[in-house]
Amino acid sequence: MDTWFSTIAQFFTAGPGGNLIQAALILVGGFLIGRILANLVGRVPATHLDRHMGLLLRRVIFYGILLLAFTSALHQMGFKLGVLLGAAGIISVAIGFASQTSASNLISGLFLVWERPFSVGDTIRVGTTVGEVVSIDLLSVKLRTFDNLFVRLPNETLIKTEMTNLSRFPIRRLDLQIGVAYKEDIKRVRKVLDEVATANPLCLEEPKPQFLFLGFGDSALNLQFNVWAQRENFLEMRNSLQIEIKEAFDREGIEIPFPHRTLYAGSVTDPFPVQVVDRAGGDRDNP
Amino acid sequence: MSPEGGKDNPTLRWYGDFQIAEGFTRVWAVGPMRLRVHHGHNEWRLLREQDPDPWLERFELDYSDDPALVPDGDKLQRVVLATPEARVHLELRTADRSVVSRPVSPLSVPGHESVRVYVSTPVWVRVTLGEQHHLMLEQPSYRLSDTWFGPNNMEGEICYATRSRFRLALSEQVRSPSRIITPVQIRNQADDPLVLDRLNVPMPWLPLYGDADAHLWTPEVSLVRREDGDLAELRFKDQPPRECGGATRLSSARHSGRQHTVFRAFTDLLRS
Numbered sequence: 001m002d003t004w005f006s007t008i009a010q011f012f013t014a015g016p017g018g019n020l021i022q023a024a025l026i027l028v029g030g031f032l033i034g035r036i037l038a039n040l041v042g043r044v045p046a047t048h049l050d051r052h053m054g055l056l057l058r059r060v061i062f063y064g065i066l067l068l069a070f071t072s073a074l075h076q077m078g079f080k081l082g083v084l085l086g087a088a089g090i091i092s093v094a095i096g097f098a099s100q101t102s103a104s105n106l107i108s109g110l111f112l113v114w115e116r117p118f119s120v121g122d123t124i125r126v127g128t129t130v131g132e133v134v135s136i137d138l139l140s141v142k143l144r145t146f147d148n149l150f151v152r153l154p155n156e157t158l159i160k161t162e163m164t165n166l167s168r169f170p171i172r173r174l175d176l177q178i179g180v181a182y183k184e185d186i187k188r189v190r191k192v193l194d195e196v197a198t199a200n201p202l203c204l205e206e207p208k209p210q211f212l213f214l215g216f217g218d219s220a221l222n223l224q225f226n227v228w229a230q231r232e233n234f235l236e237m238r239n240s241l242q243i244e245i246k247e248a249f250d251r252e253g254i255e256i257p258f259p260h261r262t263l264y265a266g267s268v269t270d271p272f273p274v275q276v277v278d279r280a281g282g283d284r285d286n287p
Numbered sequence: 288m289s290p291e292g293g294k295d296n297p298t299l300r301w302y303g304d305f306q307i308a309e310g311f312t313r314v315w316a317v318g319p320m321r322l323r324v325h326h327g328h329n330e331w332r333l334l335r336e337q338d339p340d341p342w343l344e345r346f347e348l349d350y351s352d353d354p355a356l357v358p359d360g361d362k363l364q365r366v367v368l369a370t371p372e373a374r375v376h377l378e379l380r381t382a383d384r385s386v387v388s389r390p391v392s393p394l395s396v397p398g399h400e401s402v403r404v405y406v407s408t409p410v411w412v413r414v415t416l417g418e419q420h421h422l423m424l425e426q427p428s429y430r431l432s433d434t435w436f437g438p439n440n441m442e443g444e445i446c447y448a449t450r451s452r453f454r455l456a457l458s459e460q461v462r463s464p465s466r467i468i469t470p471v472q473i474r475n476q477a478d479d480p481l482v483l484d485r486l487n488v489p490m491p492w493l494p495l496y497g498d499a500d501a502h503l504w505t506p507e508v509s510l511v512r513r514e515d516g517d518l519a520e521l522r523f524k525d526q527p528p529r530e531c532g533g534a535t536r537l538s539s540a541r542h543s544g545r546q547h548t549v550f551r552a553f554t555d556l557l558r559s
Contacts, residue, residue, distance in 0.1 A: 169440065169441050170435075170443075170445060171435050171440060171445070198432070199339070200432070201430050201431065201432045201433060202433060203432065203433070204432075204433050204434050204435050204448075205387075205389075205432050205433070205434040205448035206387070206434045206435050206436065206448065206485075207435060207440060228435065229433070230433055230445050233433070
Protein backbone atom coordinates (compact mmCIF):
# COMPACT_ATOMS: atom_id res chain seq x y z
CA MET A 1 0.00 0.00 0.00
CA ASP A 2 2.79 2.35 1.04
CA THR A 3 4.73 1.55 -2.08
CA TRP A 4 1.70 2.25 -4.25
CA PHE A 5 1.08 5.57 -2.51
CA SER A 6 4.73 6.66 -2.70
CA THR A 7 4.81 5.81 -6.42
CA ILE A 8 1.77 8.00 -7.05
CA ALA A 9 3.23 10.78 -4.88
CA GLN A 10 6.51 10.59 -6.76
CA PHE A 11 4.65 10.68 -10.09
CA PHE A 12 2.90 13.91 -9.10
CA THR A 13 5.84 15.63 -7.41
CA ALA A 14 9.01 14.71 -9.27
CA GLY A 15 7.74 12.73 -12.25
CA PRO A 16 5.93 13.79 -15.44
CA GLY A 17 2.62 14.09 -13.55
CA GLY A 18 4.00 16.99 -11.49
CA ASN A 19 4.93 18.89 -14.63
CA LEU A 20 1.50 18.25 -16.08
CA ILE A 21 -0.24 19.59 -13.00
CA GLN A 22 2.00 22.66 -12.86
CA ALA A 23 1.41 23.33 -16.56
CA ALA A 24 -2.34 23.02 -16.06
CA LEU A 25 -2.16 25.38 -13.08
CA ILE A 26 -0.20 27.91 -15.16
CA LEU A 27 -2.81 27.71 -17.93
CA VAL A 28 -5.75 28.10 -15.55
CA GLY A 29 -3.96 30.90 -13.67
CA GLY A 30 -3.15 32.71 -16.92
CA PHE A 31 -6.75 32.36 -18.07
CA LEU A 32 -8.08 33.75 -14.81
CA ILE A 33 -5.58 36.62 -14.64
CA GLY A 34 -6.32 37.46 -18.27
CA ARG A 35 -10.07 37.54 -17.60
CA ILE A 36 -9.68 39.63 -14.45
CA LEU A 37 -7.39 42.20 -16.08
CA ALA A 38 -9.59 42.40 -19.20
CA ASN A 39 -12.64 42.95 -17.01
CA LEU A 40 -10.82 45.67 -15.09
CA VAL A 41 -10.14 47.47 -18.38
CA GLY A 42 -13.83 47.04 -19.22
CA ARG A 43 -14.74 48.98 -16.10
CA VAL A 44 -12.75 52.04 -17.09
CA PRO A 45 -15.36 54.77 -17.69
CA ALA A 46 -16.11 55.78 -21.26
CA THR A 47 -14.83 59.27 -20.51
CA HIS A 48 -11.30 57.91 -20.13
CA LEU A 49 -11.32 55.15 -22.74
CA ASP A 50 -13.66 55.00 -25.72
CA ARG A 51 -15.50 51.78 -26.60
CA HIS A 52 -13.25 50.98 -29.53
CA MET A 53 -10.02 51.25 -27.57
CA GLY A 54 -11.58 49.45 -24.60
CA LEU A 55 -12.56 46.48 -26.76
CA LEU A 56 -9.16 46.37 -28.40
CA LEU A 57 -7.27 46.64 -25.10
CA ARG A 58 -9.38 43.94 -23.48
CA ARG A 59 -8.65 41.52 -26.30
CA VAL A 60 -4.92 42.32 -26.43
CA ILE A 61 -4.58 41.82 -22.67
CA PHE A 62 -6.59 38.61 -22.55
CA TYR A 63 -5.01 36.89 -25.53
CA GLY A 64 -1.52 38.20 -24.63
CA ILE A 65 -1.67 36.73 -21.14
CA LEU A 66 -3.18 33.50 -22.46
CA LEU A 67 -0.34 33.16 -24.98
CA LEU A 68 2.25 33.75 -22.27
CA ALA A 69 0.59 31.16 -20.04
CA PHE A 70 0.41 28.68 -22.92
CA THR A 71 4.12 29.01 -23.76
CA SER A 72 5.06 28.79 -20.07
CA ALA A 73 2.95 25.67 -19.73
CA LEU A 74 4.65 24.09 -22.75
CA HIS A 75 8.03 24.99 -21.30
CA GLN A 76 7.00 23.46 -17.99
CA MET A 77 6.11 20.22 -19.71
CA GLY A 78 9.60 20.01 -21.18
CA PHE A 79 8.96 21.18 -24.72
CA LYS A 80 11.79 23.14 -26.32
CA LEU A 81 10.24 26.38 -27.54
CA GLY A 82 12.92 27.00 -30.18
CA VAL A 83 12.11 23.74 -31.92
CA LEU A 84 8.41 24.38 -31.57
CA LEU A 85 8.70 27.84 -33.11
CA GLY A 86 10.69 26.43 -36.01
CA ALA A 87 8.03 23.82 -36.59
CA ALA A 88 5.36 26.48 -36.24
CA GLY A 89 7.09 28.50 -38.97
CA ILE A 90 6.91 25.63 -41.42
CA ILE A 91 3.33 24.86 -40.44
CA SER A 92 2.31 28.50 -40.75
CA VAL A 93 3.62 28.67 -44.33
CA ALA A 94 1.54 25.62 -45.17
CA ILE A 95 -1.50 27.04 -43.38
CA GLY A 96 -0.93 30.41 -45.00
CA PHE A 97 -1.20 28.93 -48.48
CA ALA A 98 -4.26 26.99 -47.46
CA SER A 99 -6.05 29.91 -45.84
CA GLN A 100 -5.26 32.96 -47.91
CA THR A 101 -8.67 34.54 -47.33
CA SER A 102 -8.40 34.31 -43.56
CA ALA A 103 -4.86 35.69 -43.63
CA SER A 104 -5.98 38.54 -45.86
CA ASN A 105 -8.83 39.34 -43.47
CA LEU A 106 -6.44 39.19 -40.55
CA ILE A 107 -4.00 41.64 -42.14
CA SER A 108 -6.89 43.86 -43.26
CA GLY A 109 -8.17 43.83 -39.68
CA LEU A 110 -4.81 45.07 -38.43
CA PHE A 111 -4.87 47.87 -41.02
CA LEU A 112 -8.40 48.78 -39.97
CA VAL A 113 -7.35 48.99 -36.34
CA TRP A 114 -4.33 51.08 -37.26
CA GLU A 115 -6.11 53.40 -39.73
CA ARG A 116 -9.21 53.62 -37.55
CA PRO A 117 -11.73 54.84 -40.11
CA PHE A 118 -14.51 54.06 -37.61
CA SER A 119 -14.97 53.04 -34.01
CA VAL A 120 -17.36 50.77 -32.15
CA GLY A 121 -20.67 52.64 -31.92
CA ASP A 122 -20.26 54.56 -35.19
CA THR A 123 -22.82 54.27 -37.95
CA ILE A 124 -21.27 53.24 -41.27
CA ARG A 125 -22.51 52.53 -44.79
CA VAL A 126 -20.87 49.85 -46.90
CA GLY A 127 -22.56 49.33 -50.25
CA THR A 128 -26.25 49.25 -49.45
CA THR A 129 -25.79 48.22 -45.82
CA VAL A 130 -26.11 50.88 -43.14
CA GLY A 131 -25.65 49.98 -39.50
CA GLU A 132 -24.01 50.58 -36.17
CA VAL A 133 -20.61 48.97 -35.59
CA VAL A 134 -21.01 46.39 -32.82
CA SER A 135 -17.51 44.97 -32.83
CA ILE A 136 -14.26 45.06 -34.78
CA ASP A 137 -12.68 41.63 -34.74
CA LEU A 138 -9.61 40.06 -36.28
CA LEU A 139 -11.44 38.65 -39.29
CA SER A 140 -14.59 40.73 -39.61
CA VAL A 141 -16.57 43.75 -38.52
CA LYS A 142 -20.03 43.18 -37.09
CA LEU A 143 -22.85 45.61 -37.74
CA ARG A 144 -26.33 45.95 -36.38
CA THR A 145 -28.60 47.42 -39.02
CA PHE A 146 -31.47 49.72 -38.10
CA ASP A 147 -34.00 46.97 -38.77
CA ASN A 148 -32.08 44.98 -36.13
CA LEU A 149 -30.26 42.53 -38.35
CA PHE A 150 -26.77 41.25 -37.64
CA VAL A 151 -24.38 41.78 -40.53
CA ARG A 152 -20.88 40.39 -40.70
CA LEU A 153 -18.53 42.19 -43.07
CA PRO A 154 -15.13 40.61 -43.81
CA ASN A 155 -12.29 43.02 -43.09
CA GLU A 156 -10.95 42.53 -46.60
CA THR A 157 -14.21 43.90 -48.04
CA LEU A 158 -13.97 47.00 -45.87
CA ILE A 159 -10.41 47.65 -46.99
CA LYS A 160 -11.27 47.20 -50.68
CA THR A 161 -14.62 48.97 -51.01
CA GLU A 162 -15.90 52.45 -50.36
CA MET A 163 -17.07 52.90 -46.80
CA THR A 164 -18.91 55.95 -45.46
CA ASN A 165 -18.77 56.83 -41.79
CA LEU A 166 -21.97 58.69 -40.94
CA SER A 167 -20.83 59.45 -37.39
CA ARG A 168 -17.42 61.02 -37.98
CA PHE A 169 -18.38 64.69 -37.94
CA PRO A 170 -20.76 66.33 -35.48
CA ILE A 171 -23.01 67.97 -38.07
CA ARG A 172 -24.67 66.67 -41.23
CA ARG A 173 -26.37 68.26 -44.22
CA LEU A 174 -29.79 67.30 -45.48
CA ASP A 175 -30.39 67.93 -49.19
CA LEU A 176 -34.09 68.34 -49.86
CA GLN A 177 -35.29 68.09 -53.45
CA ILE A 178 -38.42 70.17 -53.91
CA GLY A 179 -40.49 70.85 -57.01
CA VAL A 180 -42.93 73.76 -57.25
CA ALA A 181 -45.37 74.71 -59.98
CA TYR A 182 -44.26 76.99 -62.81
CA LYS A 183 -46.69 79.68 -61.74
CA GLU A 184 -45.02 80.15 -58.35
CA ASP A 185 -42.86 83.12 -57.42
CA ILE A 186 -39.42 81.62 -56.67
CA LYS A 187 -38.46 84.48 -54.36
CA ARG A 188 -41.55 83.88 -52.26
CA VAL A 189 -40.89 80.13 -52.17
CA ARG A 190 -37.34 80.82 -51.00
CA LYS A 191 -38.61 83.16 -48.29
CA VAL A 192 -41.09 80.55 -47.03
CA LEU A 193 -38.36 77.88 -46.96
CA ASP A 194 -36.02 80.18 -45.04
CA GLU A 195 -38.76 80.96 -42.53
CA VAL A 196 -39.49 77.27 -41.98
CA ALA A 197 -35.79 76.54 -41.42
CA THR A 198 -35.45 79.46 -39.00
CA ALA A 199 -38.47 78.33 -36.99
CA ASN A 200 -37.21 74.76 -36.63
CA PRO A 201 -34.86 74.70 -33.61
CA LEU A 202 -33.07 71.55 -34.81
CA CYS A 203 -32.09 73.18 -38.10
CA LEU A 204 -28.72 74.87 -37.62
CA GLU A 205 -28.58 78.59 -38.18
CA GLU A 206 -24.91 78.30 -39.07
CA PRO A 207 -23.89 76.89 -41.59
CA LYS A 208 -26.69 78.76 -43.26
CA PRO A 209 -29.40 76.90 -45.19
CA GLN A 210 -28.61 76.94 -48.89
CA PHE A 211 -31.15 77.47 -51.65
CA LEU A 212 -30.37 76.14 -55.13
CA PHE A 213 -32.44 76.54 -58.27
CA LEU A 214 -31.66 73.33 -60.11
CA GLY A 215 -33.56 74.00 -63.33
CA PHE A 216 -36.75 73.80 -65.32
CA GLY A 217 -38.15 70.30 -65.01
CA ASP A 218 -40.84 68.54 -67.01
CA SER A 219 -43.58 69.38 -64.57
CA ALA A 220 -42.01 71.60 -61.93
CA LEU A 221 -39.34 74.12 -61.13
CA ASN A 222 -36.74 71.96 -59.45
CA LEU A 223 -35.26 73.37 -56.27
CA GLN A 224 -32.83 72.09 -53.70
CA PHE A 225 -32.80 73.24 -50.10
CA ASN A 226 -29.75 72.25 -48.06
CA VAL A 227 -30.00 72.47 -44.30
CA TRP A 228 -27.65 71.39 -41.55
CA ALA A 229 -28.41 69.53 -38.33
CA GLN A 230 -26.59 68.05 -35.41
CA ARG A 231 -25.79 64.40 -36.22
CA GLU A 232 -27.94 63.06 -33.38
CA ASN A 233 -30.94 65.15 -34.48
CA PHE A 234 -30.60 64.42 -38.19
CA LEU A 235 -33.53 62.03 -38.60
CA GLU A 236 -35.81 64.05 -36.35
CA MET A 237 -34.96 67.21 -38.26
CA ARG A 238 -35.51 65.50 -41.62
CA ASN A 239 -39.00 64.47 -40.61
CA SER A 240 -40.07 67.64 -38.86
CA LEU A 241 -38.69 69.97 -41.52
CA GLN A 242 -40.40 68.23 -44.44
CA ILE A 243 -43.71 68.16 -42.60
CA GLU A 244 -43.33 71.87 -41.81
CA ILE A 245 -42.45 72.69 -45.42
CA LYS A 246 -45.57 70.88 -46.65
CA GLU A 247 -47.70 72.72 -44.08
CA ALA A 248 -46.15 76.07 -45.00
CA PHE A 249 -46.68 75.46 -48.73
CA ASP A 250 -50.32 74.51 -48.10
CA ARG A 251 -50.81 77.60 -45.96
CA GLU A 252 -49.19 79.90 -48.53
CA GLY A 253 -50.93 78.24 -51.48
CA ILE A 254 -47.68 77.10 -53.08
CA GLU A 255 -48.35 74.15 -55.34
CA ILE A 256 -46.18 71.05 -55.41
CA PRO A 257 -47.21 69.67 -58.84
CA PHE A 258 -47.56 66.07 -59.89
CA PRO A 259 -46.21 65.12 -63.33
CA HIS A 260 -48.57 66.31 -66.07
CA ARG A 261 -48.72 66.79 -69.83
CA THR A 262 -50.14 69.74 -71.74
CA LEU A 263 -51.74 68.96 -75.10
CA TYR A 264 -52.00 71.54 -77.85
CA ALA A 265 -54.59 71.19 -80.58
CA GLY A 266 -52.39 72.68 -83.26
CA SER A 267 -52.81 76.20 -81.98
CA VAL A 268 -52.04 77.58 -78.50
CA THR A 269 -55.09 79.82 -78.49
CA ASP A 270 -57.80 77.35 -79.36
CA PRO A 271 -59.04 75.35 -76.38
CA PHE A 272 -60.18 71.77 -76.56
CA PRO A 273 -63.98 71.55 -76.80
CA VAL A 274 -65.32 69.92 -73.64
CA GLN A 275 -68.80 68.40 -73.42
CA VAL A 276 -70.27 67.29 -70.13
CA VAL A 277 -72.38 64.16 -70.55
CA ASP A 278 -74.71 62.84 -67.90
CA ARG A 279 -74.00 59.10 -68.25
CA ALA A 280 -76.49 58.16 -65.56
CA GLY A 281 -79.34 60.18 -67.07
CA GLY A 282 -82.00 59.03 -69.52
CA ASP A 283 -80.84 60.96 -72.62
CA ARG A 284 -78.06 58.80 -73.84
CA ASP A 285 -76.28 59.72 -77.01
CA ASN A 286 -76.43 56.27 -78.51
CA PRO A 287 -75.50 55.79 -82.14
CA MET B 288 -51.64 84.04 -5.29
CA SER B 289 -48.12 85.38 -5.05
CA PRO B 290 -45.20 82.99 -4.87
CA GLU B 291 -43.43 82.49 -1.59
CA GLY B 292 -40.03 83.18 -3.13
CA GLY B 293 -40.72 86.91 -3.50
CA LYS B 294 -39.14 89.27 -1.01
CA ASP B 295 -38.10 92.45 -2.77
CA ASN B 296 -40.46 92.35 -5.69
CA PRO B 297 -43.11 89.68 -5.29
CA THR B 298 -44.61 90.53 -8.69
CA LEU B 299 -41.59 89.49 -10.65
CA ARG B 300 -39.88 86.95 -8.45
CA TRP B 301 -41.24 83.72 -9.82
CA TYR B 302 -38.50 81.35 -8.72
CA GLY B 303 -37.69 79.82 -5.34
CA ASP B 304 -39.59 77.38 -3.13
CA PHE B 305 -43.29 76.67 -3.58
CA GLN B 306 -45.84 74.50 -1.79
CA ILE B 307 -48.28 72.57 -3.96
CA ALA B 308 -50.96 70.66 -2.07
CA GLU B 309 -52.30 67.39 -3.41
CA GLY B 310 -54.88 68.01 -6.11
CA PHE B 311 -53.55 71.51 -6.85
CA THR B 312 -51.77 72.87 -9.91
CA ARG B 313 -49.36 75.74 -10.07
CA VAL B 314 -48.88 77.60 -13.34
CA TRP B 315 -46.05 79.91 -14.32
CA ALA B 316 -46.63 81.79 -17.56
CA VAL B 317 -43.45 83.83 -17.85
CA GLY B 318 -42.48 85.26 -21.21
CA PRO B 319 -42.94 82.62 -23.93
CA MET B 320 -42.89 79.75 -21.41
CA ARG B 321 -45.91 78.26 -19.69
CA LEU B 322 -45.02 75.72 -17.02
CA ARG B 323 -47.65 73.69 -15.22
CA VAL B 324 -46.87 71.53 -12.20
CA HIS B 325 -49.66 69.39 -10.78
CA HIS B 326 -49.48 67.43 -7.54
CA GLY B 327 -51.59 64.29 -7.95
CA HIS B 328 -51.93 61.25 -5.75
CA ASN B 329 -48.38 59.89 -5.43
CA GLU B 330 -47.43 61.50 -8.71
CA TRP B 331 -46.39 64.82 -10.15
CA ARG B 332 -47.35 65.98 -13.61
CA LEU B 333 -45.26 68.59 -15.38
CA LEU B 334 -45.84 70.23 -18.73
CA ARG B 335 -43.83 72.96 -20.39
CA GLU B 336 -45.30 74.75 -23.37
CA GLN B 337 -43.78 77.46 -25.49
CA ASP B 338 -45.21 80.36 -27.43
CA PRO B 339 -43.55 80.88 -30.83
CA ASP B 340 -42.84 84.54 -30.02
CA PRO B 341 -39.55 84.68 -28.04
CA TRP B 342 -40.25 88.25 -26.91
CA LEU B 343 -43.78 87.66 -25.63
CA GLU B 344 -44.41 89.85 -22.59
CA ARG B 345 -46.42 87.74 -20.22
CA PHE B 346 -46.33 87.26 -16.49
CA GLU B 347 -49.12 85.21 -14.99
CA LEU B 348 -48.86 83.03 -11.91
CA ASP B 349 -51.71 80.78 -10.90
CA TYR B 350 -52.38 78.29 -8.14
CA SER B 351 -55.63 76.39 -8.24
CA ASP B 352 -57.35 73.02 -7.93
CA ASP B 353 -59.19 73.63 -11.19
CA PRO B 354 -59.18 70.29 -13.10
CA ALA B 355 -58.87 72.23 -16.36
CA LEU B 356 -55.31 73.19 -15.37
CA VAL B 357 -54.14 69.61 -14.88
CA PRO B 358 -51.50 69.04 -17.56
CA ASP B 359 -52.03 66.41 -20.19
CA GLY B 360 -50.73 65.64 -23.66
CA ASP B 361 -47.79 64.12 -25.50
CA LYS B 362 -45.11 66.23 -23.84
CA LEU B 363 -46.33 65.57 -20.31
CA GLN B 364 -43.74 64.40 -17.80
CA ARG B 365 -44.84 62.26 -14.87
CA VAL B 366 -42.79 61.69 -11.75
CA VAL B 367 -43.98 58.98 -9.39
CA LEU B 368 -43.02 59.37 -5.75
CA ALA B 369 -44.23 57.15 -2.93
CA THR B 370 -43.20 59.45 -0.09
CA PRO B 371 -45.45 62.47 0.41
CA GLU B 372 -43.82 65.72 -0.71
CA ALA B 373 -45.48 69.07 -1.29
CA ARG B 374 -42.53 71.39 -1.80
CA VAL B 375 -41.07 72.09 -5.21
CA HIS B 376 -38.10 74.28 -6.00
CA LEU B 377 -37.81 76.38 -9.12
CA GLU B 378 -34.15 77.07 -9.75
CA LEU B 379 -32.89 79.26 -12.55
CA ARG B 380 -29.73 78.53 -14.48
CA THR B 381 -27.83 79.74 -17.48
CA ALA B 382 -27.97 77.94 -20.84
CA ASP B 383 -26.41 74.49 -21.02
CA ARG B 384 -24.44 75.37 -24.16
CA SER B 385 -22.69 78.50 -25.36
CA VAL B 386 -24.97 81.00 -27.05
CA VAL B 387 -23.92 82.60 -30.33
CA SER B 388 -25.48 86.00 -30.60
CA ARG B 389 -25.72 87.61 -34.01
CA PRO B 390 -26.46 91.28 -34.38
CA VAL B 391 -29.53 92.20 -36.39
CA SER B 392 -27.20 94.49 -38.33
CA PRO B 393 -23.38 94.11 -38.24
CA LEU B 394 -21.66 96.05 -35.51
CA SER B 395 -18.31 97.68 -36.10
CA VAL B 396 -15.94 98.93 -33.42
CA PRO B 397 -13.25 101.29 -34.79
CA GLY B 398 -9.59 100.88 -33.83
CA HIS B 399 -8.57 101.81 -30.26
CA GLU B 400 -12.20 102.16 -29.22
CA SER B 401 -14.25 100.26 -26.70
CA VAL B 402 -17.96 99.69 -26.36
CA ARG B 403 -20.24 98.03 -23.84
CA VAL B 404 -23.22 96.10 -25.19
CA TYR B 405 -25.92 93.95 -23.64
CA VAL B 406 -26.73 90.45 -24.83
CA SER B 407 -29.94 88.76 -23.75
CA THR B 408 -30.44 84.98 -23.52
CA PRO B 409 -33.32 82.83 -22.21
CA VAL B 410 -33.04 81.39 -18.72
CA TRP B 411 -33.16 77.64 -18.03
CA VAL B 412 -35.69 76.46 -15.44
CA ARG B 413 -34.92 73.51 -13.22
CA VAL B 414 -37.76 72.02 -11.16
CA THR B 415 -36.75 69.84 -8.23
CA LEU B 416 -38.83 68.15 -5.58
CA GLY B 417 -38.59 67.91 -1.82
CA GLU B 418 -35.66 67.84 0.54
CA GLN B 419 -33.69 65.53 -1.72
CA HIS B 420 -34.09 67.92 -4.66
CA HIS B 421 -35.16 65.16 -7.05
CA LEU B 422 -34.81 66.56 -10.54
CA MET B 423 -38.18 66.58 -12.31
CA LEU B 424 -37.60 68.88 -15.27
CA GLU B 425 -34.99 71.18 -16.73
CA GLN B 426 -36.04 73.21 -19.74
CA PRO B 427 -35.31 76.60 -21.27
CA SER B 428 -37.85 79.38 -21.06
CA TYR B 429 -37.50 79.52 -24.84
CA ARG B 430 -35.86 76.82 -26.93
CA LEU B 431 -33.29 78.55 -29.10
CA SER B 432 -32.28 77.27 -32.48
CA ASP B 433 -29.11 75.18 -32.74
CA THR B 434 -26.05 76.53 -34.51
CA TRP B 435 -22.50 75.50 -35.26
CA PHE B 436 -19.57 77.60 -34.13
CA GLY B 437 -16.15 76.74 -35.43
CA PRO B 438 -13.56 77.48 -38.11
CA ASN B 439 -15.00 74.77 -40.41
CA ASN B 440 -17.65 72.06 -40.54
CA MET B 441 -15.36 69.50 -38.90
CA GLU B 442 -14.08 71.40 -35.87
CA GLY B 443 -16.25 73.43 -33.58
CA GLU B 444 -19.09 73.08 -31.15
CA ILE B 445 -22.85 73.02 -31.18
CA CYS B 446 -24.25 76.18 -29.64
CA TYR B 447 -27.56 77.96 -29.41
CA ALA B 448 -28.26 80.83 -31.78
CA THR B 449 -29.93 84.09 -30.95
CA ARG B 450 -30.36 87.43 -32.64
CA SER B 451 -29.49 90.53 -30.69
CA ARG B 452 -29.55 94.23 -31.31
CA PHE B 453 -26.43 94.64 -29.16
CA ARG B 454 -28.02 97.54 -27.31
CA LEU B 455 -25.65 100.12 -25.89
CA ALA B 456 -28.01 101.41 -23.20
CA LEU B 457 -29.73 99.25 -20.64
CA SER B 458 -32.89 101.32 -20.96
CA GLU B 459 -33.20 100.24 -24.61
CA GLN B 460 -32.76 96.60 -23.78
CA VAL B 461 -35.96 94.56 -23.59
CA ARG B 462 -36.25 93.39 -19.99
CA SER B 463 -38.04 90.15 -19.36
CA PRO B 464 -38.14 88.06 -16.19
CA SER B 465 -37.39 85.02 -18.32
CA ARG B 466 -34.22 86.36 -19.92
CA ILE B 467 -30.68 86.86 -18.66
CA ILE B 468 -28.65 89.92 -19.52
CA THR B 469 -24.92 89.62 -20.05
CA PRO B 470 -22.94 92.87 -20.37
CA VAL B 471 -20.14 92.51 -22.90
CA GLN B 472 -17.27 94.95 -22.86
CA ILE B 473 -15.54 95.03 -26.26
CA ARG B 474 -12.17 96.72 -26.66
CA ASN B 475 -10.45 96.96 -29.99
CA GLN B 476 -6.77 97.68 -29.49
CA ALA B 477 -5.88 97.16 -33.15
CA ASP B 478 -5.75 99.91 -35.77
CA ASP B 479 -8.42 98.51 -38.08
CA PRO B 480 -12.10 98.22 -37.17
CA LEU B 481 -13.46 95.08 -35.53
CA VAL B 482 -16.61 93.88 -37.24
CA LEU B 483 -18.75 91.74 -34.98
CA ASP B 484 -20.93 89.45 -37.01
CA ARG B 485 -21.38 86.97 -34.19
CA LEU B 486 -20.43 86.74 -30.56
CA ASN B 487 -20.13 83.51 -28.64
CA VAL B 488 -21.06 83.97 -25.00
CA PRO B 489 -19.89 81.01 -22.87
CA MET B 490 -23.08 80.76 -20.81
CA PRO B 491 -22.35 77.37 -19.12
CA TRP B 492 -19.24 78.92 -17.56
CA LEU B 493 -21.12 81.89 -16.11
CA PRO B 494 -22.95 81.99 -12.78
CA LEU B 495 -26.40 83.58 -12.50
CA TYR B 496 -27.33 86.56 -10.35
CA GLY B 497 -30.64 88.21 -9.58
CA ASP B 498 -30.94 91.89 -8.66
CA ALA B 499 -33.38 93.61 -6.32
CA ASP B 500 -35.91 93.96 -9.16
CA ALA B 501 -35.66 90.24 -9.93
CA HIS B 502 -33.82 90.86 -13.18
CA LEU B 503 -31.35 88.17 -14.13
CA TRP B 504 -27.66 88.83 -14.78
CA THR B 505 -24.42 87.07 -15.49
CA PRO B 506 -20.98 88.55 -14.81
CA GLU B 507 -19.61 91.00 -17.31
CA VAL B 508 -17.73 89.39 -20.18
CA SER B 509 -14.74 91.29 -21.45
CA LEU B 510 -13.56 90.93 -25.00
CA VAL B 511 -10.21 92.36 -26.02
CA ARG B 512 -8.82 92.39 -29.51
CA ARG B 513 -5.10 92.85 -29.33
CA GLU B 514 -2.98 95.11 -31.51
CA ASP B 515 -1.37 92.25 -33.37
CA GLY B 516 -4.33 91.13 -35.40
CA ASP B 517 -7.23 88.83 -35.66
CA LEU B 518 -7.09 86.90 -32.42
CA ALA B 519 -9.36 88.05 -29.63
CA GLU B 520 -9.40 87.19 -25.96
CA LEU B 521 -12.42 86.77 -23.79
CA ARG B 522 -12.41 86.84 -20.02
CA PHE B 523 -14.83 87.17 -17.16
CA LYS B 524 -14.81 87.34 -13.40
CA ASP B 525 -17.10 85.55 -10.99
CA GLN B 526 -18.85 88.67 -9.70
CA PRO B 527 -22.12 90.44 -10.58
CA PRO B 528 -21.94 93.32 -13.05
CA ARG B 529 -22.10 96.87 -11.76
CA GLU B 530 -25.69 97.33 -13.02
CA CYS B 531 -26.89 94.47 -10.81
CA GLY B 532 -27.84 96.25 -7.56
CA GLY B 533 -28.41 94.13 -4.46
CA ALA B 534 -27.28 91.04 -6.27
CA THR B 535 -27.97 87.57 -4.98
CA ARG B 536 -26.35 84.54 -6.51
CA LEU B 537 -29.08 82.28 -7.90
CA SER B 538 -26.94 79.49 -9.27
CA SER B 539 -23.31 78.72 -9.86
CA ALA B 540 -21.81 78.09 -13.27
CA ARG B 541 -22.57 74.72 -14.86
CA HIS B 542 -18.93 74.20 -15.78
CA SER B 543 -15.92 75.37 -13.86
CA GLY B 544 -12.34 75.89 -14.84
CA ARG B 545 -12.56 78.77 -17.26
CA GLN B 546 -13.26 81.58 -14.82
CA HIS B 547 -10.58 84.21 -14.43
CA THR B 548 -8.79 82.75 -17.39
CA VAL B 549 -7.86 84.27 -20.66
CA PHE B 550 -8.11 82.26 -23.80
CA ARG B 551 -8.00 82.68 -27.52
CA ALA B 552 -11.35 83.39 -28.97
CA PHE B 553 -10.93 83.33 -32.70
CA THR B 554 -12.04 79.75 -33.13
CA ASP B 555 -13.48 79.08 -29.70
CA LEU B 556 -15.44 82.14 -28.85
CA LEU B 557 -15.43 84.89 -31.39
CA ARG B 558 -15.28 84.98 -35.11
CA SER B 559 -14.99 88.47 -36.44
